[in-house]
Amino acid sequence: MNLSRIFVLAKNVFQEVVRDRILYIIGFYAVIIAIAFRVLPEFAATTEDKMFLDFGMAAISAICLIVVIFIGTGLVNKEIEKRTVLMLIAKPISRSEIIIGKYLGLSAVLAVLIAAMTTIYLGFLQFGNIDKPTVSILIAAIFLFLQLSLIGAVAIALGVFTDSLLATALTFAVYLIGNITQDLVQLGRLSRNPGMERLTQGLYLILPDLSRLDLKNDAVYGLQALPDTIALITSAGYGLLYSVMLLAIAIFVFSQREF
Structure with a gap:
């Protein structure tokens, strides 16, 4: 595995996404956050800061x-689908390098988007003199990056062996269910149905527990609500390990495909 080739692939993905004007989304976020900043006080005069x-x-x-x-x-x-993969695999690039390069390029795009939007968000909080738990927000932003990087690995893995439409639907489903897997386990126990309990336990074991990487609500209520350092490190390690496992699956499936 050659790191320089992986870096070139990641750079190409980043540049391609930028050419598609995806970074205009940052401007879109600035517009909707400005509208919310202006409109929310009219709907909630006493809780607008928390709502914002x-x-x-x-x-x-x-x-x-x-x-x-x-x-x-x-x-x-x-x-x-476009058969351009034939040109890629004809070059001295391994299929594992293609997957890892694509993932790192996507992660770079995600990092830029989250960093830019978080900066705009903090800027509005500062401008409005809103009491803000800055450290908590930054930690939540980092964990949001880890969570969505994991979803990126899910998207790539599913995109390797199915069409884009189905892969998109399945990835959304993984995200939605992954955020409530702990609740599903509790629901299975309350049902007192052995079959339901096995199903919910299976979903919990197979699907990522994305709630471990979701600190948005904790950030809103201040640093004291965040998990302790050990819990944060454990959750971050869980997210990274799960992403690596998904990429390994994607590499295996991609390596077995014939073109």
């Missing part, structure tokens, strides 16, 4: 989720 804190973080998460899923599912699948 909630809205700003939720908007970053939602926008970046859409970006990472729609780009991630097409990164490899688009190469397969």
Whole structure:
């Protein structure tokens, strides 16, 4: 595995996404956050600060989720459908390098989007003199990056062996269920149905527990609500390990495909 080739592939993905004007989304975020900043006080005169804190973080998460899923599912699948993958594999590039390069390029795009939107968000909080837990927000932004990078790995893995539309739908499903896997386990126990309990336990074991990487609500309520350092490190390690496992699956499937 050659790191320089992986870096070139990642750089190409980043540049291609930038050429598609995806970074205009940063401007879109600035517009909707400005509208929320102006409109929310008219609907909630006493809780507008808390609502704005909630809205700003939720908007970053939602926008970046859409970006990472729609780009991630097409990164490899688009190469397969257009047959340009034949030119890639004809070069001295291994299939594992292609997958890792695509993933790192997508992660770079995601990092730029989250960093830029978080900066805009903090800027509005500062401008409005809103009491803000800055450290908590930054930690939540880092974990949002880890969460959506994991979803990016899911999107790439699914995009390797199915078409883009189905991969997109399945990735959205993984995201939605992954955020409630702990609740599903509790629901299975409350049902007192052995079959339901086995199903919910299976989903919990197979699907990523994305709630471990979701600190948005914790950030809104201040640093004291964040998990301790050991828990944060453990959750970050969980996210990274799960992403590596998904990429390994994607590499294996991609290596077995005939073109």
